[in-house]
Amino acid sequence: MRTSELGKARIVDDERGRGMLRIGEVSKRSGIGIEALRFYEKSGLLDKPSRTYSGYRVYGPEILDRLAFIKRAQALGFSLDEIRRIVDDARRGESPCDEVREIVSRRLEELDERMRELRRYRKELAETLEEWNKVGRAPGHICGLIESSHVEHGEKKGKLGGQRSGKKKRG
């Protein structure tokens, strides 16, 4: 694999060296769309990859681990922003683990709080539904089902019903 350093971007002559991949292949193997890969790069989640002379991105096989890392972290509830901070630390040679640990701890607390809310919320819903089955509809209202519920509705800081925004992954 002959390479030549040129300022910042490594330019790779032979991309069939050892498992070198172009973006489409990376996309197929990782299950992450090409556009998303470029988006990750732009937002600093991925290092700028080497390029062929003609400008094509060329990735080493380790990109797949990195992407798996990202997906895993996402699945664990990290935002891309948090993941970026972690990756930045790693790039600077600092162990990001302290930061990760902090984030995870915070996430755990949030999670517990969220689950408490969800449980309350579920109880409300179920009770309301049941109650409605007994009572029937109250006239003069939009719907007794909702009006008769006793859910707290002043704060809304936790917004329970979110993320139903219907975003299907490709595939």
Next chain:
Amino acid sequence: MRTSELGKARIVDDERGRGMLRIGEVSKRSGIGIEALRFYEKSGLLDKPSRTYSGYRVYGPEILDRLAFIKRAQALGFSLDEIRRIVDDARRGESPCDEVREIVSRRLEELDERMRELRRYRKELAETLEEWNKVGRAPGHICGLIESSHVEHGEKKGKLGGQRSGKKKRG
């Protein structure tokens, strides 16, 4: 309260009749921002209110119930779109309760699924954290904490960590 019908919008001369409110007052009492009120109106959640001769919106006191209804429904996890459908039904004289009941049932199922996911997720996080405390960091990786976790990360259809997008309510 003298009113005169003029096409569609009722024009109200005397807005100090019985508890008639202008938008700022409604905003203050309901805790919903003025812009949001206009946004609700535009999206069909609120009836077009009467206007003064000079074009100011004038609401009767029942608006507060309607807004409480909306907030309650939101707190129950209904999207504005769903709420609009419900309110539409009510406006057409149909009982929206069947629809509401359907939505609530569906929401309950989703909720159970989500809570299952959250529980799995919490378990992962907690175990991972603990494991990391024992093991220390693995060299050559970004962070063993995440890399050693076994969370499913192929599907992502449920996206567990969502809605932390930091949108504080005014107040």
Next chain:
DNA sequence: CTTGACTCTGTACTCGTCTACAGAGTTTAT
């Protein structure tokens, strides 16, 4: 009559995570 608070419309922007497209250049297979 002026000042300040309120309201109007309409448009643009926010947040996060992408997706889609246009128009051009490159590589690969036939």
Next chain:
DNA sequence: ATAAACTCTGTAGACGAGTACAGAGTCAAG
């Protein structure tokens, strides 16, 4: 040599639930 498939950059759009602002008009108090 040519066509298909791939890649590039850059910009725009999607989603949900609003917020922010500009520029104009209106209302109440001093």
